[in-house]
Amino acid sequence: MTIEKIQIAKQSLKDFLGNIKGKTCIDIGSGSGIFSYSMYALGAKEITSVDIDPFSVQCSNYLRSKVKNPERWNIYQGSILDKKFISQFGKYDIVYSWGVLHHTGNMWEAIKNTASLVNASGIFFLAIYNKTNSSRFWLKVKKIYNLSPKIGRKLMDFVLFSVMYFIHPLLSSINPLTKLKNYKKNRGMDPMTDVKDWLGGYPFEVATFKEIVTFLNRIDANFKLVKYNKVNPGVNANNELVFKNVK
Structure with a gap:
């Protein structure tokens, strides 16, 4: 976890959420913990990190230890689908x-449960994989990847990374190094890590931008879409949506 990646992650939060100083925050599917850490660094009053994966919980605990285990940052292991939890x-x-709830095996229930944690006048920021004509193809690829031995997964990682960051840019007259540099400015994430996460991300569900908005409005009419980053049709990436609870 580099200082550069943390700065980019902090900027990503500021771009979508503005000033979060003094706010209470929960990070569902906290993964590496970089965004929970960034929330702490930006002055959030309270940070709760949640992930079902024990290794991810360890990562968040490691980052928390780097800032002397503050009481206002708490970390839990569990499933967003577990209502008792x-x-x-x-x-x-x-x-x-x-980029988490579509990997739970029950995306819509996960979105509903996550939305239930938003307080009156609170903000719900989620990112969900866009539904495209190739979504079924990628579902099959992901199944193969997860059933493959380690050497098979490494080969698939290499092939997809090469296509995405070298072959495709060259065919589009784009400098591959420029593409890699620009990518790292996006949320502070690593290209190869994201390739592995994409291939290994299973279960795998998708939704169109409209389906997400319609669903949120159906479960609670007080959710108003206030900001978004909508990917182009056919692009296998995350639609980012920010809803405000206008109760």
Whole structure:
């Protein structure tokens, strides 16, 4: 975890959420913990990190230890689908879940449960894989990847990385090094790590931008879309949506 990546992650939060100083935040699917760490660094009043994966919980605990284990940052292992587990949490000013809920095996229930953690006038920021004509193809690829031995997964990692960051840019008259440099400015993430996460991300569900907005409005008409980053049709990437609870 480099200082540069942390700065980029902090900027990503500021771009979408503005000033979070003094806010209570929950990070559902905290992964490496970089965004929970960034919330702490930006002055959040309270940070709750949640992930079902024990290694991810270890990563968040490691970052928390780097800032002397502050009491205002708490880390839990559990599933967003487990209503008994999430009942221990209250309501938050900011509920953040980026690129996670579509891997739970029950995406819509996961979105509903996550949305239930938003307080009155709170913010819900989520990112969900866009539904495209190639989504079924990628579902098959992901199944193969997860059933493959280690050497098979490494080969698939190499092939996809080469296509995405060298072959495709060259065919599009783009300098591959420029593409890699620009990518790292996006949320502070690593290209190869994201390739592995993409191939290994299973279960795998998708939704169109409209389907997400419609669903949120159906479960609670008080959710108003206030900011978004909508990917182009056919692009296998995350639609980013920020909703405000206008109760």
